[in-house]
Amino acid sequence: MSILKSLRNSFRASQKKRWNRQYDKSHVTRVENGLQVLANQGKKLSNSDGKKAEDYAIEVLGAVDFAPWLKLYTAFRGEFMEGWIPDNYLGRVICPAINGELKGISSYKTLSKQLLRTDALPDLAYRIKGTWLTAERIGTTLAEVKSSCFDHYPFVYLKRNFSFQGNGVFKLYPKDFEGFAFDKLGDFVIQAPIFQHPFLEEISPGSVATLRITTVKQNQKPAETRLCGLRIGRKGMEYIETKGAMRIPVSPKEGTLYPFAIEADWHLRDKHPDTGVSFAGKTIPNYAAATQLCESVHDWFPHIQLIGWDAAITPEGEVKLMEWNTDEPGIVYSESSIGPHFRGLGWENLWKSK
Amino acid sequence: MISYLRKQYRLNQDKRKNQAIDAYYNRGASAAFNSLLKQLPHHALSPNQEKEIETYAGDVFGSPSFSPWLKVFTLCRGQFVPGWMPLDYWARIVCPTLNGSLQPVGKIKTLTQKFLNAAELPDLAYHVNGSWLLTSGEKTNPGEVRKLLFDAYPSVFLKQDNTSRGGGVMKIDADQFSKLDFDKLGDFVIQAPIEAHEFFKKLSPTAVPSLRVTTYKAPAQPARVVQSGIRLGLMGTPFIYEDDCIRIAIRITDGVTHDFGFSGDWQILNVHSETGIPITGLQIPKYQEIKTLCENLHDQNPHFGLIAWDMTVDNNDRIKIMEWNTVTPAFNMDEAAIGPHFKGLGFEDFWKRKNPGR
Numbered sequence: 001m002s003i004l005k006s007l008r009n010s011f012r013a014s015q016k017k018r019w020n021r022q023y024d025k026s027h028v029t030r031v032e033n034g035l036q037v038l039a040n041q042g043k044k045l046s047n048s049d050g051k052k053a054e055d056y057a058i059e060v061l062g063a064v065d066f067a068p069w070l071k072l073y074t075a076f077r078g079e080f081m082e083g084w085i086p087d088n089y090l091g092r093v094i095c096p097a098i099n100g101e102l103k104g105i106s107s108y109k110t111l112s113k114q115l116l117r118t119d120a121l122p123d124l125a126y127r128i129k130g131t132w133l134t135a136e137r138i139g140t141t142l143a144e145v146k147s148s149c150f151d152h153y154p155f156v157y158l159k160r161n162f163s164f165q166g167n168g169v170f171k172l173y174p175k176d177f178e179g180f181a182f183d184k185l186g187d188f189v190i191q192a193p194i195f196q197h198p199f200l201e202e203i204s205p206g207s208v209a210t211l212r213i214t215t216v217k218q219n220q221k222p223a224e225t226r227l228c229g230l231r232i233g234r235k236g237m238e239y240i241e242t243k244g245a246m247r248i249p250v251s252p253k254e255g256t257l258y259p260f261a262i263e264a265d266w267h268l269r270d271k272h273p274d275t276g277v278s279f280a281g282k283t284i285p286n287y288a289a290a291t292q293l294c295e296s297v298h299d300w301f302p303h304i305q306l307i308g309w310d311a312a313i314t315p316e317g318e319v320k321l322m323e324w325n326t327d328e329p330g331i332v333y334s335e336s337s338i339g340p341h342f343r344g345l346g347w348e349n350l351w352k353s354k
Numbered sequence: 355m356i357s358y359l360r361k362q363y364r365l366n367q368d369k370r371k372n373q374a375i376d377a378y379y380n381r382g383a384s385a386a387f388n389s390l391l392k393q394l395p396h397h398a399l400s401p402n403q404e405k406e407i408e409t410y411a412g413d414v415f416g417s418p419s420f421s422p423w424l425k426v427f428t429l430c431r432g433q434f435v436p437g438w439m440p441l442d443y444w445a446r447i448v449c450p451t452l453n454g455s456l457q458p459v460g461k462i463k464t465l466t467q468k469f470l471n472a473a474e475l476p477d478l479a480y481h482v483n484g485s486w487l488l489t490s491g492e493k494t495n496p497g498e499v500r501k502l503l504f505d506a507y508p509s510v511f512l513k514q515d516n517t518s519r520g521g522g523v524m525k526i527d528a529d530q531f532s533k534l535d536f537d538k539l540g541d542f543v544i545q546a547p548i549e550a551h552e553f554f555k556k557l558s559p560t561a562v563p564s565l566r567v568t569t570y571k572a573p574a575q576p577a578r579v580v581q582s583g584i585r586l587g588l589m590g591t592p593f594i595y596e597d598d599c600i601r602i603a604i605r606i607t608d609g610v611t612h613d614f615g616f617s618g619d620w621q622i623l624n625v626h627s628e629t630g631i632p633i634t635g636l637q638i639p640k641y642q643e644i645k646t647l648c649e650n651l652h653d654q655n656p657h658f659g660l661i662a663w664d665m666t667v668d669n670n671d672r673i674k675i676m677e678w679n680t681v682t683p684a685f686n687m688d689e690a691a692i693g694p695h696f697k698g699l700g701f702e703d704f705w706k707r708k709n710p711g712r
Contacts, residue, residue: 011363102462104455110657111657115469129571129656129657129659130574133654133656137655138654139653219483219484219485220484299485302483302484303464303482303483303541
């Protein structure tokens with residue numbers, strides 16, 4: 001091999017390594033902080049458990065890089081469990097392998113309804129490259145959009161493409177429409193507001209709780225719900241933002257709440273800090289309808305094997321979909337507390353394929 | 355030092371990538387040039403003309419490397435016409451800029467109907483990641499699909515995802531269907547056969563000809579047709595495959611075929627090379643309606659700046675969509691014959707943007 005060729009190969013290998021390290025960086029920080037917070041709550045990681053996590057990461061998942069989340073999961077549960085999926089393994093190995101070239105498609109919120117064809121999405125209008133379209137994709141105007149929004153709803157939500165975790169979401173009242181800089185926002189969808197079931201209003205007062213249902217559709221098989229969690233807000237939140245929200249892991253089959261809500265920084269709460277409402281033993285109303293809807297919409301889109309759905313339950317028990325996530329749907333709060341959720345899928349071998 | 359080396363490596367990588375793309379899209383240019391030169395020796399380019407074209411490519415498109423197709427067009431027409439679009443610039447700069455990260459989506463044929471939702475698309479069933487679906491979204495199985503397909507048609511067309519220009523297309527009957535290894539074929543759509551309109555049948559007796567209509571949608575503007583041509587099949591081919599066809603440009607104002615077309619190897623023709631049927635000055639049936647349909651469908655899909663539609667008309671006068679193209683629809687023969695098609699749209703300035711084509 002020529003010197004140049006060997007230099008190029010080692011440059012490429014080092015580039016890949018750098019990229020992986022860069023990718024893992026935020027995960028490492030999140031785990032370090034999380035472990036600290038968990039330790040303060042009496043959930044300490046023993047040295048021998050830490051070693052178990054490292055050995056498992058190397059042997060089963062192919063790199064010690066995947067040990068940090070396993071350590072956190074272990075600290076949370078008090079014991080190491082085989083079959084857990086570390087979040088960075090999901091992001092850098094699983095999603096690219098099973099969601100492939102369409103991995104990023106859910107970032108186009110202006111395409112969700114067109115691709116998924118479900119009335120469960122509350123889309124009212126789109127603005128795409130300066131063109132206004134109705135939810136049926138018929139050309140329209142700002143004035144028509146305004147009346148179609150506010151003839152029915154007191155306010156609406158605007159969500160930008162490529163926004164995530166609540167960034168890029170605006171709540172708009174009729175007066176906000178005048179002089180609003182729509183041109184500066186790029187492409188976006190306008191969605192009808194969703195009003196939630198009293199059960200959820202009690203748990204997440206003032207902001208619509210998001211029921212995250214993660215479905216997996218294996219080759220030739222129907223989609224199945226594998227993981228679930230409920231994201232709830234704090235008082236004063238208009239809508240759920242990742243940073244301030246709490247997550248209550250939910251048993252994926254029954255829809256029963258875990259006794260604790262977990263704050264973004266891994267503080268555990270057995271009651272809602274603002275209302276004192278407890279979570280233990282409660283079950284989400286119409287849960288089966290929610291998982292069935294997500295599974296059937298997933299079956300209609302077999303191109304993607306892993307989808308995280310953000311659902312809501314209305315006062316009448318109807319299931320609405322706020323959005324879908326095809327690019328690394330988060331799993332850590334449910335996976336640590338009630339996982340493993342993804343056993344038997346062969347995901348632990350995906351790192352071995354090219 | 356390391357960071358300097360890294361930068362140099364990246365620059366060099368970009369340059370090599372660009373060269374590879376240009377080489378790929380220019381690979382047919384010298385054969386086209388030589389073929390035209392034999393037929394039109396009086397159009398031979400003088401060294402001065404060649405120099406002028408290279409200077410033009412450098413000034414307008416940012417690099418003289420974009421000149422090979424411009425030289426072919428000039429040779430064809432006997433003079434240089436400003437505004438022509440070289441294919442490598444089109445592929446490397448224009449299409450990625452206009453269609454962004456959704457550019458490859460048009461290759462996923464099992465998604466076409468989700469984007470278009472059009473009765474004119476003859477899709478019947480999909481096979482994706484091992485699952486069978488009907489166009490309604492209903493789950494199904496190979497047995498049901500077989501019955502559905504072959505109770506209605508003697509044969510159907512199977513088109514694989516991520517293929518183009520007739521690659522990955524199969525015409526299959528019931529027996530062949532039973533013998534297929536679906537898992538090996540990956541993801542694919544099955545489309546109903548189209549019985550072509552008398553007009554098209556006469557022009558292309560065995561393969562349904564493909565009427566290309568390219569629409570451009572500028573930001574906040576309605577989509578409009580900017581280019582059009584037709585591809586005619588050769589004898590014995592069940593569908594049009596790569597360059598094994600005859601192409602003739604179409605005037606987009608009225609849908610009339612140009613005064614001459616080309617064979618796959620750039621032989622100038624005014625009759626079908628096999629049947630002898632005249633191909634020039636013909637009025638395409640339902641042309642205005644086809645244009646309107648393409649523009650309307652494009653207006654429903656504003657994410658894409660550019661869409662090339664492969665259309666036809668069946669024997670019941672119904673317009674049909676064979677497929678859509680969002681990746682790099684090529685148009686060289688039409689551009690040579692009646693171009694420029696894209697003048698005044700500002701595409702020639704895209705290379706000046708930061709990260710052009712990304």
